[in-house]
Amino acid sequence: MHDPSTPACRIEMGLADTIQLAHGEGGRLMRQLIENRIAPLLSLDRSGLQSDAAVLGQLDGETVVTTDSFVVSPLFFPGGDIGSLAVHGTINDLAMAGATPTHLTLALILEEGFALQTLDRILNSIADAANHCGVSVVAGDTKVVPRGAADGIFINTTGIGVLQGDSRMRPDRIEASDQLIVSGPIGKHGLAVLSAREKFGFKPAPESDSAPLHQPAQDLRNQLDLDLHAMRDATRGGVAAVLHEWAEASGQTMWIDAAKVPVTANTHAIAELLGIDPLFVANEGTFLVAVHPDRCEAALDCLRSHSVSAQCCVIGHAQPRDVSAVLIRRGIGVDQPLDEPSGAMLPRIC
């Protein structure tokens, strides 16, 4: 037995508490990490651990796949953490493509010295989010890089889902007079992460909107079918980036009324203070919908029946292309072009 105060013991304790390079080297430590920590937390089947690949069996419909990497800093922020974000982000990509998510893979890149306790918190968060969304984690990978070569933990998730119905989400189907709906208040995620990282100390602290969107998305598709022309979660670049993408794809002008864009009082105050336009700020649980004008009310009713999109509203419409791809009506009633986000405003938000 070591005296707990001796250096030797502290090193040993360090070995037990943090990620070592050996955790990624394929030996005993790695097996223990996966079998004793990762697999139980994610309810992985022991038989699945014996193989490097998972067999999914027959899927009921056309298969959709997406992949996304998560490098958010800080790892924990009000309203979420890198784990829940890694699940929601990928599930939302599937949902926006019109698919029902079924499976996830999980790849972890860990920095030497990363606290195992923190890893547990993140794995628990991944497990909770995956359970909540009804998807199972079927395959994974763990790598460890030397101290300084990563920022604690990076996560990649690949999502697999099954397409609902025949129609695919195609923003080129957006027509003039289509109504543009946003599912809820915008700009929350980016400001939550920025405020947490910079320790601004706002009270109340802004909270991320990180949430899965597959349920309202599926419901919309089932009810509106071909009258639902496009859906897109407004992640990096915010609502402005989606509007520009849609304008580009459809050849129409996207017109929005700034007064109708939902922004919480807290977001509004913080964005004003920091000189940031919420239209350019990332969301992780808010999406835009373009819908045939005759079915706009039906779409709103459908969205309102889900708590994640209960505060949806119409913010504008598509119209024949003018000089500008995206127009916004501000304060005094003049229509002006809305700039395309050119990046780098808030680095590493997802």
Added chain:
Amino acid sequence: MKFLDEYRDAALANDLIKQIRGITSQRWVLMDVCGGQTHNLVRSGIETALMDVLELIHGPGCPVCVTPSQVIDFAIALSHRPNTILTSFGDMLRVPGSHQSMLTARSAGGDVRAVYSPIDALKMAIENPSKEVVFLAVGFETTAPATALALLQADQEDIKNFSIIPAHVRVQPAMESIIQSTDNRVQAFLAAGHVCTVTGYQSLESFCQASHTPIVVTGFEPIDLLDGILHSVRLLEGNQVRVVNRYSRNVQRTGNASALRTVESVYEVGDRPWRGFGNIPSGALKLRADWKRYDASEKFAPYIPAATPDDQRCRAADVMAGRIKPMECAAFGRECTSESPLGAPMVSSEGACAAYARFQTTSITPLERSE
């Protein structure tokens, strides 16, 4: 949001526009001094709404834009110095020096970090005692008190690994230089509300009389701006030459005494070249002799690069002096874009060229709402 939404009221704005149009007998030329005002005038559509009755030209009030490229080059050189962290406001990082910006210097290995306040830079110095932390201190009189506070604190705590590149400038000498130029067209100024919050407007009064130019101290929200314009036009139409304070919720005649004292304890008035303008007498704040130990240009003098001429295609000087509008520059939107800027006004959040590139389309007319 209180104290904000009421200054963006559309009905009130349209009423003010009507009033301005009602009393304007000729197309007066007004200059908004501050870049924040420029952006809001263009962004809110006020400029478009009044274009046929008034000419709004945009002044030199973008401190980032008037920071000489040699200063940026010096900062970049320091960012590559071993064990040195170069800090500045985020807005400064994208501004091109003679070859590159601080952001491109960072991707080339320089240690460049954005801070929200000079106090954060000082904290960084305290947390990194083995490194030199340099703050590129840009800004008008509005940001100078924060820099002065950081230096006072550094002195109090005897922090030796902190220094600044002093690049603070003063607004009024630039206004004077514009009025004195032979091709001046400015007939009234909308003075910069936030600068006046610190400096007050007492010193503007003698300038106003000497130059026969009415001055209205103006805020930044649409209603503030329209109100400032309305009062400028009233003064011009009534042939009255005086200073009117229309930003009284922040500005007092004698300014913020405590902030001014703080600045004066560290800085004195001096000369320094402005990018695009050349030397403006009394146009800068310089560190006092007993504060020179915090002056990075003394501490790291060998790193100061030679001055290089600015890109000749960029007409930033003409834009900032109000001689041309951004789109009258041949490079605007062609060789010079926000992604690949030739000059600072295209990238700074207060730059006039950036305002036009982002918010202005002259060929668009308001469209009917189809809801």
